Amino acid sequence: NKTILLKNRPKGRPSTSDFAFIEEEKPAPKEGELLLKAKYVSVDPYLRGRMRDTKSYIEPFKLDEPVESGIVAEVIESNNSNFEKGDFVNGMLQWKQYQTSSGNGLNKVNKETAPLSAYLGVLGLTGITAYLGLEKIGNLKEGETLVVSGASGAVGSIVGQIGKIKGCNVIGIAGSDEKIKTIKDKFGFDEGINYKTTQDMSKALKKHCPDGIDVYFDNVGGEILDAVMNNINKYGRVINCGAISLYNESETPTGPRHEGTLIKKSVRMQGFTVRDFVKEFGPAISQLSTWLNEGKITFSETIVEGFDQIPQAFLDLFDGKNKGKMLVKVY
Ligand code: NDP
Numbered sequence: 001n002k003t004i005l006l007k008n009r010p011k012g013r014p015s016t017s018d019f020a021f022i023e024e025e026k027p028a029p030k031e032g033e034l035l036l037k038a039k040y041v042s043v044d045p046y047l048r049g050r051m052r053d054t055k056s057y058i059e060p061f062k063l064d065e066p067v068e069s070g071i072v073a074e075v076i077e078s079n080n081s082n083f084e085k086g087d088f089v090n091g092m093l094q095w096k097q098y099q100t101s102s103g104n105g106l107n108k109v110n111k112e113t114a115p116l117s118a119y120l121g122v123l124g125l126t127g128i129t130a131y132l133g134l135e136k137i138g139n140l141k142e143g144e145t146l147v148v149s150g151a152s153g154a155v156g157s158i159v160g161q162i163g164k165i166k167g168c169n170v171i172g173i174a175g176s177d178e179k180i181k182t183i184k185d186k187f188g189f190d191e192g193i194n195y196k197t198t199q200d201m202s203k204a205l206k207k208h209c210p211d212g213i214d215v216y217f218d219n220v221g222g223e224i225l226d227a228v229m230n231n232i233n234k235y236g237r238v239i240n241c242g243a244i245s246l247y248n249e250s251e252t253p254t255g256p257r258h259e260g261t262l263i264k265k266s267v268r269m270q271g272f273t274v275r276d277f278v279k280e281f282g283p284a285i286s287q288l289s290t291w292l293n294e295g296k297i298t299f300s301e302t303i304v305e306g307f308d309q310i311p312q313a314f315l316d317l318f319d320g321k322n323k324g325k326m327l328v329k330v331y
Pocket of ligand 1: 044045046125126129150151152153154155156173174175176179219220240241242243244245246272273274275317318319320321322323324325326
């Protein structure tokens, strides 16, 4: 039974040497417990934050202890009347092939309704983040211009599609021409900008957003945020969802750089963590499922195979190797 521990607190960009594999006995479930076998493991940019020893909205990982993330697992044995052998569950679980659980915090998932992997993406935290970020903070109105960064990723690809459902002009920013083609052809974005080959992002945004930007869903922070702020409209809204371009930096520049624009243009910039809205996860999943069944949204996944690949799949997020939700399939 393999387990992955956090070995070091990464300095700058993490590497595989920051993780250690150990072999343990397969555990036996006690009274009231389940034995779970991991099926799909979610790797997410926010896990980088939990590798730092700093206080946040969620506890940091402990050194020499298992890393955890969203996992869909199969119930192999059950001593708990709420679950049966053969059920599939979704929850925050450890990077272990097999583990026991009391069942607390686990949700049953139905593989007839959607593929198991979807419960970690479009019908899981990333889909919910896209929906509730827009819903609670974006205040999107028909005809407005919505820009989203990380546009081909798990959150970004859903944000853009919801923007189209709401009747907006949607521009996505991503890191390759292939990703730009996908967000336009598969996800229906109006335009896309490859930030890696564009010299002047402010100018490119101006060209694609001739009426300015009303709502910016920010997944990356940094220079792209600067370029958006140069094009933001009066009463614009900036949804600070993530800042992956800064996650491996050890120093954060002091002071907000955009205060002048926020004041002059009456812009509202608001951060959030999706857990702020836990009570609304049910309705969010229900809306996303409806759109999925109606064919109004679709999704991409990058599924890497094999438990041993979990650390590398996580690292690959910082090189943009994923299209849509990055997952590891475990046998
Ligand atoms: P993604 O599927 O979007 O994967 C990460 C992507 O980020 C990569 O594919 C890459 O795409 C892009 N990226 C990597 N490095 C950089 C960089 N230096 N500059 C710009 N883009 C970069 O991940 P998620 O959809 O899971 O997460 C997206 C964002 O949302 C993250 O910032 C995450 O932390 C945040 N998040 C926030 C939540 C909340 O509650 N607030 C909940 C869930 C996620 P490319 O090829 O385009 O560079």
